[in-house]
Amino acid sequence: GAVVSQHPSWVICKSGTSVKIECRSLDFQATTMFWYRQFPKQSLMLMATSNEGSKATYEQGVEKDKFLINHASLTLSTLTVTSAHPEDSSFYICSASNKLKDTQYFGPGTRLTVL
Amino acid sequence: AQKITQTQPGMFVQEKEAVTLDCTYDTSDQSYGLFWYKQPSSGEMIFLIYQGSYDEQNATEGRYSLNFQKARKSANLVISASQLGDSAMYFCAMRVYNFNKFYFGSGTKLNVKP
Secondary structure, three states: OEEEEOOEEEEEEEEOEEEEEEEEEEEOOOOHHHHHHHHOOOOEEEEEEEEOOOOOOOOOOOOOOOOEEEEOOOEEEEEEOOOOOOOHOOEEEEEEEOOOOOOOOEEEOEEEOOO | OOOOEEOOOOOEOOOOOOEOOOOOEOOOOOEEEEEEEEEEOOOOOOEEEEEEEEOOOEEEEEEEEEEEEOOOEEEEEEOOOOOOOEEEEEEEEEEOOOOOOOEOOEEEEEEEEE
């Protein structure tokens, strides 16, 4: 299957700082990238859908000014958590897809801890 | 509204036996795909199997098969000959093509006993 990388795999930051998470599709062009958040023992919660060259579509309840998503190229999308607070601590997972009738390929996830 | 339901929060199966993980879905769209993913304790999401809404035959991938019953809107995952490494969370998901996003179930935690 296709390979998606995510960096960093974990990050600890102080409250009030911003954190950027990168998601790269390594061997295919991703027309769509998805960003998810997952709390312990829970399912994935879709935060936003990002199409290359256009603005991300955020799910209801997700603050677009807090979670900035950029999909600058067909292989890279970034999620920036601005002014992070302890309640933003979570496991963030990206995925990438290049065909509508196809699976999404997941990155390994980023564990964010805000102190 | 689109919805995926997994009614089994946790399941146990004896090693080498088969197990069925339930998944029902709800959508008014005619064109969609159904997926199963495995999430081990490491957190990575692993794609297992896909079934398109227009596919007439049930999908199979090695030890995984998808029991697709369109009229009942169910897409159960069958794992044959369970292995200890199958212990993980399993998520059923649906992609509705008109909306181009995935809807996930709440997951089933499978424990394989030696």
